[in-house]
Amino acid sequence: MALTISNLTYDVWGRKRVAIFDMALDSSYAYGGEALTPGTVGLSLAEQVIVSGKNGYNFDYDITNQKMKAFTGAPAIVYEEAHTVPATPFAITLDYPAAAILNVASATVGYDFIEASDTLAAGEVQLTAAMAEGVRTGLTFHSEVGAVKVTYITQAWAEVWANRVAATTVVTAAHVADLGETVCFIESCLAAGGTPSSKPGYIRGGDAADTTEAEVDFSDAGAGTAGDTTLTFAAADVITGVTITYIKLPASGFLFNRFLEDQDNTMAAGASAALNPLHPILFHGLGGSLPDYHAAAEQAPYTMQMLMGDACGTAGEFVINYQQRPAVGVTDLIGIEDGTADAVSLTYVWGVPEEIPGMVPLEAKDGTNLAGLTGIKVIMIGR
Numbered sequence: 001m002a003l004t005i006s007n008l009t010y011d012v013w014g015r016k017r018v019a020i021f022d023m024a025l026d027s028s029y030a031y032g033g034e035a036l037t038p039g040t041v042g043l044s045l046a047e048q049v050i051v052s053g054k055n056g057y058n059f060d061y062d063i064t065n066q067k068m069k070a071f072t073g074a075p076a077i078v079y080e081e082a083h084t085v086p087a088t089p090f091a092i093t094l095d096y097p098a099a100a101i102l103n104v105a106s107a108t109v110g111y112d113f114i115e116a117s118d119t120l121a122a123g124e125v126q127l128t129a130a131m132a133e134g135v136r137t138g139l140t141f142h143s144e145v146g147a148v149k150v151t152y153i154t155q156a157w158a159e160v161w162a163n164r165v166a167a168t169t170v171v172t173a174a175h176v177a178d179l180g181e182t183v184c185f186i187e188s189c190l191a192a193g194g195t196p197s198s199k200p201g202y203i204r205g206g207d208a209a210d211t212t213e214a215e216v217d218f219s220d221a222g223a224g225t226a227g228d229t230t231l232t233f234a235a236a237d238v239i240t241g242v243t244i245t246y247i248k249l250p251a252s253g254f255l256f257n258r259f260l261e262d263q264d265n266t267m268a269a270g271a272s273a274a275l276n277p278l279h280p281i282l283f284h285g286l287g288g289s290l291p292d293y294h295a296a297a298e299q300a301p302y303t304m305q306m307l308m309g310d311a312c313g314t315a316g317e318f319v320i321n322y323q324q325r326p327a328v329g330v331t332d333l334i335g336i337e338d339g340t341a342d343a344v345s346l347t348y349v350w351g352v353p354e355e356i357p358g359m360v361p362l363e364a365k366d367g368t369n370l371a372g373l374t375g376i377k378v379i380m381i382g383r
Contacts, residue, residue: 002026003068005023005041005317009154010042011375017043017382017383018379018382019042019378019380022376023051023272023377025070025374026371029364029366029369031136032065032364034065036067037066041380043383044382044383045383046061047383049378050274052377052378054375055372056073057370057373058070058071070364070368073290073361074362075282077153078095078152079151081095082148082328084146084148085141085147090141090143090144090145091374094138094152095136096135096137096155099247100152101139101150101187102283104151105297106144106307109123110304110305112124112143115245115379117243120142122142124141124199125141126141127140128140128143129335134148138278145288148166156360156361157359162204163249165183165246167244167251169242171241171273172239176366177230177231177241179230179244180228181245182219182226182249183229183244184218184249184349185283185284186286186287188240188244188287189245191212191214192242194238194239195237195239196236196239197212197287200213200231202216202293203358204293204347209234211234212299214231214233216250219261220349236363252359254351256283260346260349262345263347265293265343265344265346267342268331270312270334270336270339271331272331272332272333272334272335273331274305274333275326275327279326279348279351280351280355281320282322285348288304290320291337292341292344292345294342299341300316302318302336302337304317304318305318308323309317312336312337313345315338317336317337318335319334321335
Protein backbone atom coordinates (compact mmCIF):
# COMPACT_ATOMS: atom_id res chain seq x y z
CA MET A 1 0.00 0.00 0.00
CA ALA A 2 1.07 3.62 -0.45
CA LEU A 3 1.76 6.72 1.59
CA THR A 4 -0.72 9.58 1.44
CA ILE A 5 0.62 13.08 0.82
CA SER A 6 -1.31 16.25 1.72
CA ASN A 7 -0.83 19.99 2.35
CA LEU A 8 1.99 20.14 -0.21
CA THR A 9 3.74 23.51 -0.52
CA TYR A 10 7.03 24.68 -2.01
CA ASP A 11 9.84 26.98 -1.02
CA VAL A 12 13.34 27.86 -2.18
CA TRP A 13 16.26 27.70 0.27
CA GLY A 14 19.29 29.26 -1.39
CA ARG A 15 19.77 27.23 -4.56
CA LYS A 16 17.63 24.32 -3.33
CA ARG A 17 14.00 23.62 -4.02
CA VAL A 18 12.05 22.45 -0.98
CA ALA A 19 8.82 20.45 -0.79
CA ILE A 20 6.99 20.72 2.53
CA PHE A 21 4.10 18.34 3.14
CA ASP A 22 2.19 16.10 5.52
CA MET A 23 2.46 12.31 5.30
CA ALA A 24 0.09 9.59 6.45
CA LEU A 25 0.78 5.85 6.57
CA ASP A 26 -1.62 2.99 5.95
CA SER A 27 -2.83 -0.20 7.59
CA SER A 28 -0.10 -2.52 6.29
CA TYR A 29 3.47 -1.26 6.50
CA ALA A 30 5.89 -2.83 4.01
CA TYR A 31 9.20 -3.80 5.64
CA GLY A 32 12.00 -2.02 3.81
CA GLY A 33 9.98 1.15 3.52
CA GLU A 34 7.05 2.70 1.66
CA ALA A 35 7.78 4.16 -1.78
CA LEU A 36 8.15 7.95 -1.86
CA THR A 37 9.84 9.28 -4.99
CA PRO A 38 10.86 12.93 -5.32
CA GLY A 39 8.59 13.10 -8.36
CA THR A 40 5.60 12.39 -6.12
CA VAL A 41 6.07 15.81 -4.53
CA GLY A 42 7.25 17.65 -7.64
CA LEU A 43 11.03 17.36 -7.29
CA SER A 44 13.50 15.68 -9.59
CA LEU A 45 16.01 14.76 -6.86
CA ALA A 46 16.05 14.49 -3.07
CA GLU A 47 19.29 15.41 -1.30
CA GLN A 48 18.05 15.57 2.30
CA VAL A 49 14.77 14.69 3.99
CA ILE A 50 13.72 15.86 7.45
CA VAL A 51 10.83 13.95 9.07
CA SER A 52 9.17 14.53 12.42
CA GLY A 53 8.45 11.59 14.72
CA LYS A 54 5.02 10.67 15.99
CA ASN A 55 3.44 8.36 18.58
CA GLY A 56 6.70 6.57 19.38
CA TYR A 57 7.73 6.15 15.75
CA ASN A 58 10.71 7.77 14.03
CA PHE A 59 11.24 7.90 10.28
CA ASP A 60 14.24 7.68 8.01
CA TYR A 61 14.19 8.34 4.28
CA ASP A 62 16.28 5.93 2.20
CA ILE A 63 17.47 8.29 -0.54
CA THR A 64 19.06 5.51 -2.61
CA ASN A 65 15.91 3.38 -2.78
CA GLN A 66 13.46 6.30 -2.45
CA LYS A 67 11.56 4.75 0.45
CA MET A 68 10.33 6.02 3.81
CA LYS A 69 11.16 3.68 6.69
CA ALA A 70 9.40 3.61 10.06
CA PHE A 71 11.29 2.72 13.26
CA THR A 72 10.05 2.03 16.77
CA GLY A 73 10.90 0.18 19.97
CA ALA A 74 11.32 -3.58 19.53
CA PRO A 75 11.73 -6.48 21.98
CA ALA A 76 15.24 -7.46 23.04
CA ILE A 77 14.20 -11.11 22.92
CA VAL A 78 11.35 -12.61 20.91
CA TYR A 79 9.98 -15.71 22.60
CA GLU A 80 8.62 -18.46 20.37
CA GLU A 81 7.68 -16.41 17.33
CA ALA A 82 5.30 -18.61 15.33
CA HIS A 83 5.96 -19.49 11.67
CA THR A 84 4.83 -22.09 9.17
CA VAL A 85 7.60 -23.68 7.11
CA PRO A 86 6.39 -24.16 3.52
CA ALA A 87 7.47 -26.83 1.07
CA THR A 88 10.42 -25.79 -1.10
CA PRO A 89 12.44 -23.80 -0.25
CA PHE A 90 11.64 -24.93 3.34
CA ALA A 91 12.50 -21.48 4.64
CA ILE A 92 11.04 -18.75 6.85
CA THR A 93 11.86 -15.10 7.53
CA LEU A 94 11.78 -13.78 11.08
CA ASP A 95 9.82 -10.66 12.00
CA TYR A 96 12.95 -8.79 13.10
CA PRO A 97 16.67 -8.75 12.29
CA ALA A 98 18.25 -11.22 14.70
CA ALA A 99 21.44 -10.91 16.75
CA ALA A 100 21.45 -14.52 18.01
CA ILE A 101 19.21 -17.56 17.57
CA LEU A 102 18.40 -19.17 20.92
CA ASN A 103 16.04 -21.98 19.94
CA VAL A 104 14.01 -23.39 17.04
CA ALA A 105 11.41 -26.05 17.82
CA SER A 106 8.06 -27.50 16.89
CA ALA A 107 5.62 -29.23 19.21
CA THR A 108 7.53 -32.48 18.69
CA VAL A 109 11.10 -31.61 17.59
CA GLY A 110 13.87 -29.37 18.87
CA TYR A 111 15.92 -28.52 15.77
CA ASP A 112 19.71 -28.56 15.82
CA PHE A 113 20.95 -25.12 14.77
CA ILE A 114 24.02 -25.62 12.57
CA GLU A 115 26.57 -23.46 10.80
CA ALA A 116 25.46 -21.88 7.52
CA SER A 117 28.42 -23.52 5.73
CA ASP A 118 27.35 -27.00 6.85
CA THR A 119 25.11 -29.39 4.91
CA LEU A 120 21.58 -29.67 6.26
CA ALA A 121 20.23 -33.02 7.40
CA ALA A 122 16.83 -33.95 8.78
CA GLY A 123 16.09 -32.20 12.07
CA GLU A 124 18.52 -29.35 11.39
CA VAL A 125 18.14 -25.65 10.60
CA GLN A 126 20.61 -22.95 9.58
CA LEU A 127 20.77 -19.32 8.52
CA THR A 128 19.60 -18.71 4.97
CA ALA A 129 22.23 -15.97 4.74
CA ALA A 130 24.60 -14.34 7.19
CA MET A 131 22.90 -11.96 9.60
CA ALA A 132 23.14 -8.36 8.42
CA GLU A 133 22.32 -5.14 10.20
CA GLY A 134 18.71 -4.12 9.66
CA VAL A 135 17.91 -7.16 7.50
CA ARG A 136 15.24 -9.61 8.61
CA THR A 137 16.85 -12.97 9.33
CA GLY A 138 16.00 -16.06 7.27
CA LEU A 139 16.15 -19.68 8.44
CA THR A 140 16.27 -22.73 6.17
CA PHE A 141 15.23 -26.25 7.13
CA HIS A 142 16.16 -29.56 5.52
CA SER A 143 12.79 -30.85 4.35
CA GLU A 144 10.44 -30.21 7.25
CA VAL A 145 7.16 -28.36 6.79
CA GLY A 146 4.60 -27.09 9.27
CA ALA A 147 4.44 -25.01 12.43
CA VAL A 148 7.64 -23.99 14.22
CA LYS A 149 8.51 -21.40 16.85
CA VAL A 150 11.73 -19.41 17.08
CA THR A 151 13.21 -17.73 20.14
CA TYR A 152 15.89 -15.18 19.33
CA ILE A 153 17.67 -12.02 20.43
CA THR A 154 16.94 -9.10 18.13
CA GLN A 155 19.33 -6.41 16.99
CA ALA A 156 17.48 -4.03 19.31
CA TRP A 157 19.77 -5.45 22.01
CA ALA A 158 22.72 -3.51 20.67
CA GLU A 159 25.33 -4.98 23.02
CA VAL A 160 24.63 -8.51 21.82
CA TRP A 161 24.69 -7.50 18.15
CA ALA A 162 27.96 -5.59 18.61
CA ASN A 163 29.62 -8.67 20.09
CA ARG A 164 28.45 -11.26 17.57
CA VAL A 165 31.30 -13.26 15.99
CA ALA A 166 30.04 -15.28 13.02
CA ALA A 167 31.51 -18.37 11.39
CA THR A 168 35.04 -17.94 12.66
CA THR A 169 37.48 -20.80 12.07
CA VAL A 170 39.69 -22.11 14.87
CA VAL A 171 42.30 -24.87 14.48
CA THR A 172 42.65 -27.29 17.38
CA ALA A 173 45.85 -28.09 19.23
CA ALA A 174 45.92 -31.31 21.28
CA HIS A 175 42.16 -31.64 20.65
CA VAL A 176 41.49 -28.17 22.11
CA ALA A 177 40.00 -25.22 20.23
CA ASP A 178 41.02 -21.98 21.95
CA LEU A 179 38.65 -19.23 20.81
CA GLY A 180 41.12 -16.51 21.79
CA GLU A 181 38.55 -14.60 23.86
CA THR A 182 35.85 -15.21 26.42
CA VAL A 183 32.37 -15.92 25.09
CA CYS A 184 28.96 -15.90 26.75
CA PHE A 185 26.89 -17.77 24.14
CA ILE A 186 27.63 -20.40 21.50
CA GLU A 187 25.04 -20.38 18.73
CA SER A 188 26.48 -23.07 16.46
CA CYS A 189 29.64 -25.11 16.03
CA LEU A 190 30.82 -27.35 13.19
CA ALA A 191 33.53 -29.69 14.41
CA ALA A 192 35.65 -31.13 11.58
CA GLY A 193 37.92 -34.15 11.77
CA GLY A 194 37.90 -37.92 11.98
CA THR A 195 34.50 -38.03 13.72
CA PRO A 196 32.90 -34.72 12.73
CA SER A 197 29.81 -33.21 14.30
CA SER A 198 27.42 -30.54 13.07
CA LYS A 199 26.45 -29.83 16.68
CA PRO A 200 28.54 -31.32 19.48
CA GLY A 201 26.94 -32.24 22.75
CA TYR A 202 28.25 -29.55 25.11
CA ILE A 203 29.40 -30.58 28.57
CA ARG A 204 30.50 -28.37 31.44
CA GLY A 205 34.06 -27.30 32.11
CA GLY A 206 36.09 -29.92 33.93
CA ASP A 207 34.29 -32.97 32.51
CA ALA A 208 35.81 -35.38 29.99
CA ALA A 209 34.28 -35.33 26.51
CA ASP A 210 32.93 -38.54 25.01
CA THR A 211 32.65 -39.04 21.26
CA THR A 212 30.90 -36.12 19.44
CA GLU A 213 30.96 -34.10 22.68
CA ALA A 214 32.82 -30.91 23.52
CA GLU A 215 33.83 -29.80 27.00
CA VAL A 216 33.22 -26.03 27.12
CA ASP A 217 35.30 -24.06 29.59
CA PHE A 218 34.03 -20.50 29.29
CA SER A 219 36.96 -19.04 31.25
CA ASP A 220 39.81 -21.51 30.94
CA ALA A 221 42.70 -20.57 33.22
CA GLY A 222 44.97 -22.81 31.17
CA ALA A 223 44.13 -21.33 27.78
CA GLY A 224 46.62 -19.49 25.58
CA THR A 225 45.50 -16.36 27.36
CA ALA A 226 44.04 -17.15 30.76
CA GLY A 227 40.28 -16.72 30.65
CA ASP A 228 39.81 -17.62 26.98
CA THR A 229 36.92 -19.94 26.19
CA THR A 230 38.07 -23.39 25.06
CA LEU A 231 36.36 -26.43 23.58
CA THR A 232 38.04 -29.76 24.31
CA PHE A 233 37.06 -32.75 22.18
CA ALA A 234 37.46 -36.49 22.69
CA ALA A 235 40.93 -37.51 21.50
CA ALA A 236 39.52 -40.42 19.50
CA ASP A 237 37.36 -38.03 17.42
CA VAL A 238 40.53 -36.39 16.04
CA ILE A 239 38.84 -32.99 15.66
CA THR A 240 41.16 -30.77 13.65
CA GLY A 241 39.23 -27.51 13.86
CA VAL A 242 35.89 -25.82 14.31
CA THR A 243 33.77 -23.25 12.54
CA ILE A 244 31.89 -21.52 15.31
CA THR A 245 29.46 -18.64 15.84
CA TYR A 246 29.19 -17.00 19.24
CA ILE A 247 28.62 -13.87 21.30
CA LYS A 248 31.81 -12.69 22.93
CA LEU A 249 31.78 -11.43 26.51
CA PRO A 250 32.76 -7.75 26.64
CA ALA A 251 35.17 -6.52 29.31
CA SER A 252 32.47 -4.45 31.02
CA GLY A 253 28.80 -3.58 30.79
CA PHE A 254 25.52 -5.40 31.23
CA LEU A 255 26.56 -8.73 29.65
CA PHE A 256 29.76 -8.79 31.68
CA ASN A 257 27.99 -7.99 34.94
CA ARG A 258 25.20 -10.52 34.42
CA PHE A 259 27.18 -13.51 33.15
CA LEU A 260 27.32 -16.61 35.38
CA GLU A 261 29.29 -19.74 34.51
CA ASP A 262 28.59 -23.40 35.37
CA GLN A 263 25.95 -22.84 38.01
CA ASP A 264 24.82 -26.02 39.78
CA ASN A 265 21.01 -26.25 39.61
CA THR A 266 19.27 -28.91 41.66
CA MET A 267 16.71 -31.06 39.84
CA ALA A 268 14.04 -33.40 41.17
CA ALA A 269 11.79 -35.61 39.05
CA GLY A 270 12.88 -33.73 35.93
CA ALA A 271 12.11 -30.23 37.24
CA SER A 272 14.36 -27.57 38.75
CA ALA A 273 14.06 -27.00 42.47
CA ALA A 274 12.68 -23.72 43.82
CA LEU A 275 15.13 -20.83 43.44
CA ASN A 276 17.19 -22.89 40.97
CA PRO A 277 18.47 -20.95 39.17
CA LEU A 278 18.53 -18.05 41.56
CA HIS A 279 18.01 -15.44 38.82
CA PRO A 280 15.68 -15.19 35.81
CA ILE A 281 17.29 -16.36 32.56
CA LEU A 282 17.70 -14.01 29.62
CA PHE A 283 19.66 -16.59 27.64
CA HIS A 284 21.73 -19.64 28.46
CA GLY A 285 25.22 -20.01 27.10
CA LEU A 286 25.01 -23.21 25.07
CA GLY A 287 22.57 -23.06 22.19
CA GLY A 288 20.46 -26.22 22.08
CA SER A 289 22.39 -28.05 24.79
CA LEU A 290 22.25 -28.34 28.58
CA PRO A 291 25.01 -30.18 30.49
CA ASP A 292 24.31 -32.55 33.37
CA TYR A 293 25.94 -31.72 36.72
CA HIS A 294 26.40 -34.85 38.75
CA ALA A 295 29.76 -35.24 40.43
CA ALA A 296 29.52 -38.98 41.05
CA ALA A 297 27.85 -40.16 37.85
CA GLU A 298 27.96 -37.59 35.07
CA GLN A 299 25.22 -38.16 32.52
CA ALA A 300 25.06 -37.29 28.84
CA PRO A 301 24.12 -33.69 27.99
CA TYR A 302 20.57 -32.83 26.99
CA THR A 303 20.73 -31.87 23.35
CA MET A 304 17.18 -31.15 22.17
CA GLN A 305 15.66 -27.92 23.46
CA MET A 306 11.87 -28.00 23.27
CA LEU A 307 9.21 -25.31 23.49
CA MET A 308 8.49 -23.72 26.84
CA GLY A 309 6.14 -25.87 28.89
CA ASP A 310 6.96 -29.07 27.03
CA ALA A 311 6.73 -32.26 29.09
CA CYS A 312 10.15 -33.54 27.91
CA GLY A 313 9.22 -37.14 27.31
CA THR A 314 11.95 -38.14 24.84
CA ALA A 315 15.59 -38.88 25.63
CA GLY A 316 17.79 -35.78 25.45
CA GLU A 317 14.98 -33.23 25.67
CA PHE A 318 15.05 -30.17 27.91
CA VAL A 319 13.18 -26.90 28.30
CA ILE A 320 14.03 -23.49 29.67
CA ASN A 321 10.95 -21.52 30.60
CA TYR A 322 12.52 -18.11 29.96
CA GLN A 323 9.50 -16.09 31.01
CA GLN A 324 9.21 -17.81 34.40
CA ARG A 325 10.66 -15.97 37.41
CA PRO A 326 12.48 -17.77 40.25
CA ALA A 327 10.45 -17.80 43.46
CA VAL A 328 9.73 -19.94 46.49
CA GLY A 329 7.58 -22.83 45.29
CA VAL A 330 8.38 -22.34 41.60
CA THR A 331 9.90 -25.61 40.42
CA ASP A 332 9.65 -25.55 36.65
CA LEU A 333 12.07 -22.95 35.34
CA ILE A 334 14.16 -25.78 33.84
CA GLY A 335 12.83 -29.17 32.79
CA ILE A 336 14.63 -32.31 31.56
CA GLU A 337 13.49 -35.72 30.37
CA ASP A 338 15.58 -37.65 32.91
CA GLY A 339 13.68 -37.84 36.18
CA THR A 340 16.64 -39.44 37.99
CA ALA A 341 19.17 -36.62 37.40
CA ASP A 342 19.88 -34.56 40.50
CA ALA A 343 21.41 -31.44 38.90
CA VAL A 344 22.19 -29.65 35.66
CA SER A 345 24.85 -27.06 34.87
CA LEU A 346 23.65 -23.69 33.64
CA THR A 347 25.82 -20.94 32.16
CA TYR A 348 23.68 -17.90 31.53
CA VAL A 349 23.10 -14.17 31.37
CA TRP A 350 20.44 -13.21 33.87
CA GLY A 351 17.87 -10.48 34.27
CA VAL A 352 14.57 -9.40 32.72
CA PRO A 353 14.17 -7.77 29.30
CA GLU A 354 12.85 -4.50 30.74
CA GLU A 355 16.17 -3.68 32.39
CA ILE A 356 18.43 -4.21 29.36
CA PRO A 357 20.23 -0.92 28.66
CA GLY A 358 21.15 0.66 25.35
CA MET A 359 18.20 -0.65 23.35
CA VAL A 360 17.92 0.73 19.82
CA PRO A 361 14.78 1.05 17.66
CA LEU A 362 14.21 -1.36 14.80
CA GLU A 363 12.17 -1.03 11.64
CA ALA A 364 8.47 -1.71 12.16
CA LYS A 365 7.36 -5.27 11.45
CA ASP A 366 6.07 -6.10 8.01
CA GLY A 367 2.31 -5.63 7.86
CA THR A 368 2.10 -3.38 10.95
CA ASN A 369 -1.02 -1.24 11.03
CA LEU A 370 0.23 2.36 10.99
CA ALA A 371 -3.03 3.91 9.84
CA GLY A 372 -3.13 6.03 13.00
CA LEU A 373 0.03 7.88 11.96
CA THR A 374 -1.20 10.95 10.10
CA GLY A 375 -0.07 14.53 9.79
CA ILE A 376 3.62 13.64 9.89
CA LYS A 377 5.63 16.69 8.87
CA VAL A 378 8.16 16.17 6.07
CA ILE A 379 10.65 18.51 4.45
CA MET A 380 12.31 17.23 1.26
CA ILE A 381 15.25 19.28 0.05
CA GLY A 382 16.64 18.89 -3.43
CA ARG A 383 15.94 20.16 -6.90
